[in-house]
Amino acid sequence: MPVIGGAGRLPRTVWWLVLARAVNRLGAFSLGFLTVLITTDFGVSLVAAGVISAAFGLATIPSRLLGGVLADRLGRRRTIVAGLVGCALAQAGIAVSGSVAMVAAFAVLLGLVFEIYEPPSQAMIADAVRPEQQAQAFSLFNTALAVGGMGAGLIAAGLGRWDLRWLFVADAVSCLICAAVIRLALPADPPPATRRPASAAAGDRSAWRDHRLLVLLFSGTLFAVIFMQVGMAMPLALVRRGLEAADAGLLSAVSAVVMVACQPLLRWTAGLSHHAAMTSGYLLLAAGLAGYAMADGLPGHLAATVVWSAGDVLMFGRSYALVVDLAPPDARGRYLAVFGTCWGFATVLAPLCGTRLLEHAGPAGLWGGLAAACLLLAAAQLTVIRPLLRRQGSYAIVGAGPP
Structure with a gap:
């Protein structure tokens, strides 16, 4: 196993991905309030609300696998943007839902698109940096998650006192902002003809x-x-x-x-x-x-x-x-x-x-x-x-x- 040499300066692509991840995490504070929204707005029992939250969690597992397949076949940037837009639509759906059934459906949909962002982002980092820079780049990517979380709590404390549904609206907006950053700032995916096809x-x-x-x-x-x-x-x-x-x-x-x-x-x-x-x-x-x-x-x-x-x-x-x-x-x-x-x-x-x-x-x-x-x-x-x-x-x- 090779050692990590001098890492040097990370490519611009990595910094844009780190920034987008921090922006997205800054808005990703609504999920902790999903059960509260269900119980307070619709009078559902805590057990039923927990089942809906668990359904979201289970849906995130195939979501990540889908993100990996799409990243290799559709392209990194396209997959990231598609996943973030899907999250925005699902979050907005939760915000405007008028019944428990609608909330449950949009929660599962959110789970199915929630992790699509991760594999192509990580693969794009791996593509952009030299082997000796990978540990530094992945660690910085993880740190962006923690830093974004610091501000997320403050935003949640403010909007949550007003109306819980606005938390999901704000999260949807942060996803769209993140998608725009990725779409405009990062290099386009190579045409399908120039990408190496996956071998058997x-x-x-x-x-x-x-x-x-x-x-x-x-x-x-x-x-x-x-x-x-x-x-x-x-x-x-x-x-x-x-x-x-x-x-x-x-x-x-x-x-x-x-x-x-x-x-x-x-x-x-x-x-x-x-x-x-x-x-x-x-x-x-x-x-x-x-x-x-x-x-x-x-x-x-x-x-x-x-x-x-x-x-x-x-x-x-x-x-x-x-x-x-x-x-x-x-x-x-x-x-x-x-x-x-x-x-x-x-x-x-x-x-x-x-x-x-x-x-x-x-x-x-x-x-x-x-x-x-x-x-x-x-x-x-x-x-x-x-x-x-x-x-x-x-x-x-x-x-x-x-x-």
Whole structure:
């Protein structure tokens, strides 16, 4: 596995994608209020509202896979714009819905288009940068999500006090703005005749038949489950320790600031291989979560947040760079889409795991158990994943040779 050399200046395409992602995330605050809208405007039970929200979550899994296929066949920019416009239409539909059935239909539609944006954006980044820049570019792309989230809470606090439906209108507008930025600022997709056709070996199902990618998907899902606990379980854990649930918002803001401040960390660790950097990142994550397990007050939680956020910066971009290394050039969108489903699986698993751990083991047991899982991931990265990727060829698809 090659090491990351001097990254240099990132191409303009990457910065436009980062900006568009931040704008889109700035408006993506409405989903947390979907169940509130359903229960307050239509008098539906909380259980029924939860079912509708769960249907949205399940629909996001095929959405990401569709985005990967379209990215490789239709083109990166076209797919991004189509996905964002679809999100805008679905969000506007929720805003004007006059019945629970309409809300449910538009919520499922939103789920089916919600993740289309991700695989082509990631594939466009992989296409635009040199291999030694991939970790930096993917990490910056992830940081834009955290930074946009800081402002999203403020917008939600303002519009939400007026009328919840305006949250979905604002989200639709942000999607259209993001689509316009992508359409006007990024280079056009090459004509179909000049794009390399996907070979039989790199067909629609090839990514699912690549054992190496499935191993990365498994480890990525475990990481995603751990990572999502910080957002999902943190408010409950803080209350258990006598703190305010709203303090979770402060911790989230601190995390975003740390991610921005720690971007130079990627240059300082440029000489490390992907596996060594990811192992170091997992160890920092474990240290931060262990800090949560031992913390009693807000200062301890703040210090732990700084530690694990630095670890996230160190390892997040490398995980996607590993996937790009595995993928045939004409199947990057599909490989990134399959790997990205780890977040969909985690959306289902994380609430179940977090609430059970918190109920039976308390905050210390929850965070301590997650820290132990990070240590297992660190060990697996060096003892299982690195040897596996080195042992197999670049296109080790079961039953097929290289494209």
